[in-house]
Amino acid sequence: MRLCKTINEIGALIKSLRIENKTVGLVPTMGYLHEGHLTLVREARQCCDVVVMSIFVNPTQFGPKEDFGSYPRDLQRDSELAEEAGVDIIFAPEVEEMYPRGFRTSVDVEEITDVLCGAARPGHFRGVATVVTKLFNIVQPDMAFFGQKDYQQVLVIKGLVRDLNINVKIIDVPIARELDGLALSSRNVYLSKSEREAAKVLSRSLAKAQEQVANGVRDIEKIRELVLSEIESEPLARIDYVEIRSIPDLKDLKVLEDRALLALAVKFGNTRLIDNKVLEV
Amino acid sequence: MRLCKTINEIGALIKSLRIENKTVGLVPTMGYLHEGHLTLVREARQCCDVVVMSIFVNPTQFGPKEDFGSYPRDLQRDSELAEEAGVDIIFAPEVEEMYPRGFRTSVDVEEITDVLCGAARPGHFRGVATVVTKLFNIVQPDMAFFGQKDYQQVLVIKGLVRDLNINVKIIDVPIARELDGLALSSRNVYLSKSEREAAKVLSRSLAKAQEQVANGVRDIEKIRELVLSEIESEPLARIDYVEIRSIPDLKDLKVLEDRALLALAVKFGNTRLIDNKVLEV
Structure with missing residues (x-):
């Protein structure tokens, strides 16, 4: 496995792969790898000749009061896990390599970034x-x-790729979960033992919503209320949002007529966790 | 010469050129070609195996009160001129091909787009x-x-390419001018005979500024005043802006210490013309 720290370095490597007509799969991450990331690697391994993983804690997607500084980092551990899972090249640039002095360009996907985590984290997307x-x-x-x-x-990245005519196929892979249902996240390490226990309420509430839908409930507000009350039954949980929106436009819905996204963000102590489920009608 | 109207069509063509290891040069235009565009084509012809010209009057760079609707278009004439100058492929998509329903992504280069034409034409860049x-x-x-x-x-495009790591070399080519100095522009066709005559003041004022600099003048405001008074001597001219700014950051300057951009925008009737000169110290 190769570790590249600079854009020139990986650029030269990619160029030589191109000459050999190798297909390249990219798994972008912020590091502190867990089984969710490794699932992405294994998927990429099956589809492409060469698997590149980027590891970059991107400052511009953190708000001023968010956890950029304290976000967990461990390149040594990540390298070992990545190599074991089948990564060929790690690209792990420093912040200055990605955002040199005078950097001033941004890419914006509008509308679908005004809701859910976009509303809660301005500038994140x-x-x-x-x-x-x-x-x-x-x-x-x-x-x-x-x-x-x-x-x-x-959805933002698929929109971006379509709108800017970027020649990359986006593959999305189901959520990896702990045995008790908690969605894997690098931020799970922040949870105290009691918060970790309490956080099980998230996947449980999503499953209950799907049950209701399976039982024929179509009223969006009713499903949402059920999820809210399930989460509120857990004293350590503080709800940021629970919403059900259309796919792929993330529009408001009154009635469930087609598959839709049930998404939530909930804080346990200082740790903000997200989870979601595509409700299938 | 090939004419492509769709992204799929040109995509397939480009793919086959890539397999043959041909180098590709792009000349982006809004059509209604003049000698300035053809100079770009000849430059591209010298540097690349294949020359692609895009012809697309891009609605998103026009303000709501600007001349998008009336901007001159003549694809037949353009095709003939382009072929003669050495274009291999014209890409001339419809608006719906570039901006399909649901399009919602934008790219922004900040700071350097707040001044000059960026200040006068919000959203243009x-x-x-x-x-x-x-x-x-x-x-x-x-x-x-x-x-x-x-x-x-x-400068915006060079910034964009550097910041987003786009793998394209940007070549900028000097202004093509009429014998009397008027910078070539598709908008020159809008000018009445008297306006066309009056518009000569633009290049004349730029030349006088460079003369002053050659004579040792370094005070930015003094040079600017000279250009203003030269243009104001022409009754048909209405000044939008005349400014001298640093290269490449377009910062305000007090004293000319290094090469700098003297840029202007002036209206003659309803026609807004721009011109500029890099003042060499």
């Missing part, structure tokens, strides 16, 4: 869209792999 | 940056050619 555009241009992958845990992010 | 990003992704050129008449545009 601009940061995501910009860094992903950069990574696509640097790595020039045939395919890129993203987890459905950030479902809105997947 | 966002439109330019977005469409150029799309064209680069669609055509995947090795090089792209732009005229220095839109000097700020050249």
Whole structure:
């Protein structure tokens, strides 16, 4: 496995792969890898000749009061996990390599970034869209792999790729979960033992919503109320949002007529967790 | 010469050129070609195996009260001129092909777009940056050619390419002028005979400024006043802006210490013309 720290370095490597007609798969991450990331790697491994993983804690997608500084980082551990899972090249640039002095360009996907995590984290998706555009241009992958845990992010990136005519196929992969249902996240390490226990309420509430839908409930507000009350039954949980929106436009819905996204963000102590489920009608 | 109207069509063509290892040069235009555009084509012809010209009057770079509707268009004439000058492929999409329903992504280069034409035409450079990003992704050129008449545009595109790590070399080509000095522009056809005569004041005022600099004048305001009074001596001219700014950051200057951009926009009747000169110290 190769570790590249600079754009020139990985650029030269990619160029030589292109000459050999190798297909390239990119797994963009912020590191501190968990089984969710490794699922993406295994998927990429099956589809492409060469698997590139980027590891970059992107400052521009964090708000001023968010956890950029304290976000967990461990490149040594990540390298070992990545190699074991089948990564060929890690691209792990410093912040100055990605955002040199005088950097002033941004990429914005409008409307679908005004809701859910976009409303809760202003500027977050601009940061995501910009860094992903950069990574696509640097790595020039045939395919890129993203987890459905950030479902809105997947929709933003698919929109970006379509609108800007970026020649990359976006593959989204189901959420990886702990045995008790908690969605895997690098931020789970922040949870105290009691918060970790309490956080089980998230996947449980999503499952209950799907049950209601299976039982024929179609009233969006009714389903939403059920999820809210389930989460509110957990004293350590503080709800940021619980919403049900259309796919792929994330529009408001009154009645469930087609598959829709049930998405939520909930804080446990200082740790903000997200989870979601595509409600199938 | 091939004429492509759809992204799929040109995409397939580009793919086959890539397999043959041909280098591709792109000349982005809004059509209604003049000698300035053809100079870009000849430059591209010298540098690249294949020359692609895009012809697209991009609605998103026009303000609501600007001349998008009336902007001159003549694809038949353009095709003949382009072929004669050495274009291999014209890409001339319809608006719906570039901006299908649900389009909602934009690319923004900040700070340098707040001044000069960016201040006078809000949103203009966002439109330019977005469409150029799309064209680069669609055509995947090795090089792209732009005229220095839109000097700020050249700086915006160079910024965009650097910031987003787009793998295209930007070549900027000096302004093509009529024998009497008027910078070539598709908008010159709007000018009445008396306005056309009056418009000579623009290049004359730029030349006088350079003369002053050659004579040792370094006070920015003094040079600017000279240009203003020269243009104001022409009754048909209404000044939009005359400014001298640093290259490449377009910062305010007090004293000329290094080469700097003298840029102006002036209206003659309803026709807004721009011109500029890099003042060499």
